Amino acid sequence: MFQLFLIAFRNLGTHRRRTLLLGGAIAGVTALLVILMGLSTGMKETMLRSATTLATGHVNVGGFFKVTAGQAAPVVTAYPKILELVRKEVPELDYAVQRGRGWAKIVSESASMQVGVGGIDVKDEPGFRQVLQIHEGNLDGLNEQGTVLLFEKQAKRLQVKVGDTVTISAPTMRGTNNTVDVRVAAIATDVGMMSDFNVFVPSNTLRSLYQLRDDTTGALYLYLKDVNQVPVVQARLRTVLADAGHQLMDNDPRAFWMKFEVVNREAWTGQKLDITNWEDELSFITWTLTALNGLTGILIFVLLVIIGVGIMNTLWIAIRERTREIGTLRAIGMQRTRVVAMFLFEAMTLGALGTLAGALIGLAVCLGVDAAHVGVPAAVAMFIMSDRLHLVVNAGSVVGAMVFITTCTTLISLIPSFLAARLKPVTAMHHIG
Amino acid sequence: MNAAVAQSPIVSITNVTKDYTLGKVVVPALRGVDLQVHPGEFISIAGPSGSGKTTLLNLIGCVDTATSGVVSVAGQDTKQLTERQLTHLRLHTIGFIFQSFNLVSVLSVFQNVEFPLLLQRKLDKNQRKERVNQLLEQVGLAHHAKHRPNELSGGQRQRVAVARALVTRPQLVLADEPTANLDSVTGQHIIDLMKELNQKEGTTFIFSTHDAKVMNHANAVVRLADGKILDRLTPSEAKRALAVGAEGH
Structure with a gap:
């Protein structure tokens, strides 16, 4: 297993530009998710603190x-x-x-x-x-x-x-x-x-x-x-x-x-x-939270679809480039399941590193904005019950976001991984390209 | 005849054909081939390009299936085996040496050689290390264990491939034109190395080549032409036959 991880990790390093682009996209989505969750949690916390004291x-x-x-x-x-x-x-x-x-x-x-x-x-x-x-x-x-x-x-x-x-x-x-x-x-x-x-x-x-x-x-x-x-x-x-x-x-x-x-x-x-x-x-104002959560969900879904297409495409290219390698590994005795695992590891490693970077960026933005006491327009303040942006990062949610996006990227890579595993060793070995 | 011939064959091919379909055209690559290879033999398959050498090796190596006929490896009819069983057979019985080395570029020399052992899951870490180091010593690459394939010369890469093919101590090693991408001196070294391992370990080698100098090292030369086995000769007979062929041209 370690060797499969090593192959996955080093392959990512070998194709640095591709890895950076795709990893950057995954990091961006994760950061966005963390920030939106921070905003939502912050709003909820502010509402909870202010409204529960004043009105309920x-x-x-x-x-x-x-x-x-x-x-x-x-x-x-x-x-x-x-x-x-x-x-x-x-x-x-x-x-x-x-x-x-x-x-x-x-x-x-x-x-x-x-x-x-x-x-x-x-x-x-x-x-x-x-x-x-x-x-x-x-x-x-x-x-x-x-x-x-x-x-x-x-x-x-x-x-x-x-x-x-x-x-x-x-x-x-x-x-x-x-x-x-x-x-x-x-x-x-x-x-x-x-x-x-x-x-x-x-x-x-x-x-x-x-x-x-x-x-x-x-x-x-x-x-x-x-x-x-x-x-x-x-x-x-x-x-x-x-x-x-x-x-x-x-x-x-x-x-x-x-x-x-x-x-x-x-x-x-x-x-x-x-x-x-x-x-x-507070149901008459918590719709703002519901709307924000809904918007977050839609946004993340759309971005995940885009990233999914990117990952699929990247893995197609990787599989095409490494057809001979797959054939060789199959010839020397690697079972199909392990070929699937090898590509899944690659997607998972990319997802894990991308989400880690994204989570750190998101975390930094949340902490920075919260510390900067960024003011909000009156109309916004009315809903969030605060005159400044309050972002709260919950460790569990951040880890949850990382696991969710990494799982998505891994699942998305299942199709190309299965197709790679189905390659005949002889076809793969004599592939030129 | 080699003493090994007395044993039951490790490879038995009976009336095997292999057709490739290119669009609407069916191209026969092998047309009724019969061959028996016994343990410990060092056999060269010779013939011009397109004669079916690689196809024959692919069938013996269980990486391709025959259109008709029977291919038995280590006593097992490969047509009766599932994909999983074929992979298992390749892992435990056969070693491959490819013309273009086919090393995993992101792994070091040591890791490339160790890889089949990891797939086998038979040896622990120390045993694997010992086995790999011993083989690297044998192929003269002990000092290059940490290098990546792209840091090695062609000959060194092929020696890594030889080490990888032998690390599981397979009964049979298949080498498809192992010297084709190497200069004559390096090629000679690789053949010497294979021969040495054949004699020391008793490993059966089947390699394809169209280089007469390489054929000289074989116990027997199986000549292929147009998908059929012409004959099975001793190296000297093969050399004479080749000389006659050359004069004919």
Whole structure:
């Protein structure tokens, strides 16, 4: 086997220009794949960090309460009992918080805008401080009732600064509007799309706006020690909560505010819980990740086809050039399977070296771009929830990409390798060319 | 007659024909050939270009199949063997020396000679090393073991080919015009080397040539013309026959 590897390796070295061209193409595709994966992982990580802190937990226990069939409110009643049950049944839990959910108009002296209103107990939310960069004011100001946290763009639009007062006006189920005056306690740096339609007020302020009881909230946000445990925890919660006598909504992988129409059409009344995960709640923006992954897939497929044709062509040439050698080796006793193996080794060696070079280039580009804090246009920032490109290289994915492309190049070379092995020794030996 | 003749033949060819199809034309290369070669013989196949020498060697070497007739090598009817069995037979029974050396250009002299042993998987690394070094010593290339074929002269390359053919200690070595691409002195050295190995190891050699000086070293000269065996002569008879042929022209 070593000798076959040696022949493959040295043949690649002998035809240096051809090897460099084809190896360069393989390296290019690998580098592109690594960069696109780095971008996708970076976006996902940024979204996960920002969005899961601001708009969703890793897993959420939310739901709707309906007084009549057509009047749904996104609240969970008697949440402390549910929280107690969750803490008991979910050992994977890092921490859990309750968040109020509302939809209101925020009005300043000069402008107004529709926003989602989150009710938080900022002292119980360690992740909130890590994700938000306070541009003006103090996050601890939110501990005081009747305050609000705005984002830069919102403050600019409303033309307010820290200390100013704005009015939040929320429609009730009876068709009237409840209002509350709040003081701007802090203005945070924008974090993409999340900061376009979200403001935060203390939980009690939100409860008083909607006139809710103290044991009522919008949803419980559960943060896990390992985000990969989300499906397991989600499935377990469905069972545990159902066993505890709670009514559960059918699984619907969408954000809670996209479900009003469906819920209002249904005939039930009372409380139903809805178990969702972060991807469900962000499904309206995670399409960017899906699109990027799809685009990556298409791009890589097309490039692999081009490379496949290149490899096939190169091996045809190599086999034609080495017909006499193949004949000789067959004559002195090399079995056909070994001839196949010899050419497969050659393709595999080329693939392995090309992908290794590509992975290193891709890695360097990812690390370089990430370290350079490259800024992105506002439109892009809105989707990736960051004002700069964040690329994350996952060792497992890079190795996976290398193995995938090397396997493809090896498989592609099967056809010419089989044809080489089928050459008759006598034909091969007397071949001139 | 050589003492070896008393043993059962290592090569037995009975009424063998071989036709090549070139487009719509069928060209007969061998027309009913019968030949027996016994272990230890050093046989030359002589004849002009196109007489069928290479075709005959290809059939004996199991790298081609006869159109009709029976070719037996080491007691096995080659027509009855599968491709895998034929390859196995070539690896374990036959050694090849080619006119154009046919060495693997990317391997060193040592690796080229070692290659058939690796295919055989019979010897361990040390045994292989010992065997290869011994052969390289025999062919006078011990100091060139690490060289690549393109760093050697034609004669040296052919000596590597001889070493490669003999490294598995085959019962039969086939050499197709082994001296054709060499100058007369180097060619003579190669034939001397083959003869020496034939006498020392008892290996059977069948080689094709149209060089009268090379034929002189053979135990027997099988003359081919137009795909048929004319006769089987001693070297002196062959020399006389060739002289007569030359005068005739």
